[in-house]
Amino acid sequence: MARRSTDDPQDTGGTSLDGGPSDGAPSDGPRRDRKTGGGRRRLTADDWAAAALAAIGEGGLAAVAVEPLATRLGTTKGSFYWHFANRDALVDAALERWEQLHTEAVITTVEAEPDPERRLRGLFAYASAASAADPLEVSLLATAAEPRVTAVLRRVTDRRVGYVAELFAALGFPAAEARRRGLLAYTAYLGHTQLGHAVPESLPDGADRDRYLDSVIDTLLCRE
Numbered sequence: 001m002a003r004r005s006t007d008d009p010q011d012t013g014g015t016s017l018d019g020g021p022s023d024g025a026p027s028d029g030p031r032r033d034r035k036t037g038g039g040r041r042r043l044t045a046d047d048w049a050a051a052a053l054a055a056i057g058e059g060g061l062a063a064v065a066v067e068p069l070a071t072r073l074g075t076t077k078g079s080f081y082w083h084f085a086n087r088d089a090l091v092d093a094a095l096e097r098w099e100q101l102h103t104e105a106v107i108t109t110v111e112a113e114p115d116p117e118r119r120l121r122g123l124f125a126y127a128s129a130a131s132a133a134d135p136l137e138v139s140l141l142a143t144a145a146e147p148r149v150t151a152v153l154r155r156v157t158d159r160r161v162g163y164v165a166e167l168f169a170a171l172g173f174p175a176a177e178a179r180r181r182g183l184l185a186y187t188a189y190l191g192h193t194q195l196g197h198a199v200p201e202s203l204p205d206g207a208d209r210d211r212y213l214d215s216v217i218d219t220l221l222c223r224e
Contacts, residue, residue, distance in 0.1 A: 043075055045083035045093060052094035057136035061143045064091055088148070095152045098136065103156050107163055116170035121217050123164070124189065128213055131193040138197045141190075161186045171221070181220050188216055 051072055055063040066080050066087060073079070084090045106126065113119045131137045143149045165182030169175060196203055204212045 043073060043079050043083075046097070047073065048080060048083055048090060049093040049097045052090050053097050053136065056094060056098075056143075057134060057139050060139050061091065061146055061149065064094065066090075091148055095148060098140070099152055099156055102130075102137075103159055107159075116167045117221070120164070120167045120171075120185075120221075121214065123167075124185065124217055125210070125213050127189055128192055128196075131189075132196045132200075135197055137193055141194070157186070168220075185217075185220055188220075 048069065051069050052064045055065075055069060055072075064087060066077055070077050070080060080090070084093070106123070110119050110123045110126075113122060140149055140153065144153055161179075161182045163182075164185050165175075165179045168178035168181045168185075171178075173181060192203070203209065
């Protein structure tokens with residue numbers, strides 16, 4: 001676990017990193033930090049978790065190393081040890097951040113739409129576009145054998161499939177059928193994500209992509 005979540009008095013400063021959200025989407029990047037009177041930045045445990053998560057997206061779990069992350073953040077290892085007992089604690093914090101930003105926060109945003117079909121279509125379109133722009137999901141799936149990643153992937157998968165099943169249930173499908181279609185929708189999303197990073201030219205683009213994604217939902221909503 002992180003040792004402290006307060007501002008870091010041990011940080012040695014560096015260039016501010018702008019990780020603000022784009023187009024209302026959650027951001028994985030370190031945010032711009034406050035400065036002390038002497039011009040030093042103060043990093044938080046969340047800044048370290050964000051940097052670690054970005055590193056996982058770029059190079060997998062092996063890319064989470066304290067010294068390169070300190071360089072990335074413009075600080076020293078002393079800042080890391082102020083907030084975390086060890087690397088494992090940082091990995092746990094990064095995975096928790098992924099779970100919250102890429103699942104819980106997305107569901108909260110989608111819930112603002114009262115119509116369940118529009119919620120379903122909007123969720124599928126947003127998730128597909130977000131995963132196409134960011135290799136993080138694929139990197140985590142590639143490291144699924146790591147016990148820490150396995151546990152988080154299991155929770156996230158159950159939450160995502162369960163939520164999509166709730167949408168199908170809200171559209172009038174019986175519970176067992178809603179669950180089956182929720183699972184189908186999620187496997188379609190994962191397949192689309194994997195293919196988008198492995199062989200992106202095989203997928204439609206632009207308006208054709210939007211029509212394709214709509215057709216996937218049309219198929220899943222079809223009643224025999």
